[in-house]
Amino acid sequence: MTQSTSKNRDQDEALSAYVKLMRAAGSITHRVHGNLAEEKLSVSQFGVLEALYHLGPVCQRDLARKILKSSGNLTMVVRNLEQRKLVKRTRSSDDRRYYQIQLTTAGRDLIERLFPAHASRIADEFKLLDQSELEALQRICRKLGLQVEG
Amino acid sequence: MTQSTSKNRDQDEALSAYVKLMRAAGSITHRVHGNLAEEKLSVSQFGVLEALYHLGPVCQRDLARKILKSSGNLTMVVRNLEQRKLVKRTRSSDDRRYYQIQLTTAGRDLIERLFPAHASRIADEFKLLDQSELEALQRICRKLGLQVEG
DNA sequence: CTCTTACAGTTTAATATTAAACTATCTCTG
DNA sequence: CAGAGATAGTTTAATATTAAACTGTAAGAG
Numbered sequence A, B: 001m002t003q004s005t006s007k008n009r010d011q012d013e014a015l016s017a018y019v020k021l022m023r024a025a026g027s028i029t030h031r032v033h034g035n036l037a038e039e040k041l042s043v044s045q046f047g048v049l050e051a052l053y054h055l056g057p058v059c060q061r062d063l064a065r066k067i068l069k070s071s072g073n074l075t076m077v078v079r080n081l082e083q084r085k086l087v088k089r090t091r092s093s094d095d096r097r098y099y100q101i102q103l104t105t106a107g108r109d110l111i112e113r114l115f116p117a118h119a120s121r122i123a124d125e126f127k128l129l130d131q132s133e134l135e136a137l138q139r140i141c142r143k144l145g146l147q148v149e150g
Numbered sequence C: 001c002t003c004t005t006a007c008a009g010t011t012t013a014a015t016a017t018t019a020a021a022c023t024a025t026c027t028c029t030g
Numbered sequence D: 001c002a003g004a005g006a007t008a009g010t011t012t013a014a015t016a017t018t019a020a021a022c023t024g025t026a027a028g029a030g
Helices: A002-032 A043-055 A060-067 A071-083 A105-126 A131-145 B002-032 B043-055 B060-067 B071-083 B105-126 B131-145
Strands: A087-091 A099-103 B087-091 B099-103
Touching (some): A002 B131, A043 A087, A043 A099, A071 A087, A099 A105, A105 B002, A131 B131, B043 B071, B043 B105, B071 B087
Antiparallel strands (some): A087 A099
16 A cells, blocks of 8 residues: 555644645734734724735725725725725726725725824744745745635 | 855745745645534634644633634633533533533534544645655654744 | 732624635637 | 426625724823
């Protein structure tokens, strides 16, 4: 049963990698977003502001894919941000199914104020990796993240 | 401003790694847990069953740390599993603050039935990494996951 | 012993999240 | 153009999640 045990070994190694990957991602998220509550922002709300900051105006579908949440949830997240005048929704004129979501001036001010500390916390998390590890991590995660859904 | 630009470059690289790490973890979670709904199990419930399966009886605090959820949430998750007779809670006699949570026979049967397909889905996710990548990923994620909280 | 402090778990109230059904719009095919 | 199917976003109802205040138990200092 050489084949079978080799397969089991692969599976065990994959499981171990999976657990470590999840723990790393989870604990980093936890630490990086720990002081978001001070601004009365949820992780998803912050994620949307950040995405708009980096990508410019996009539609809700793209935001949902970006922050890995359901479209229904995005309706709620964007609505709450809109009520706080942090984002603006405008229907696309050439395809009226779409809304273009974009930062308001207040939203841009907020994310510009929060982003430096955010980036610095992230940099701290990765500080103990050397350059080659940082590159390897990115290459590997790109492979893992790109696989087909479903 | 050599120092400053080098620092910015480090920060950009960390940000890029962070995004890729989160995307990899998120999309893998999504795919791996995609068919948990069929068993009427939430991701957290499955995580608890799996932890108990691998660790044996543990207290709720340890379960909370394992699945990265709040203690309040664990009370709820464990209660729901208990109502479905999948786990059993017994107060520790030497320190009555603790509950020992353990699988019932039904709980063990369930996780033993679900785990093989679960492990196989995970193995599929990591299949496109070669051995050295798998090792590098684990080593790097261990470093990242172990940093001090707060 | 008793007071203080710490800790495991619970409760509560507010919010976030999801799946699924639904509306509105677009696109393609004939 | 009409109808079928796809797509963006919304709603709804059920559940999950959290922070914070709380209860009960333990441990250590004086």
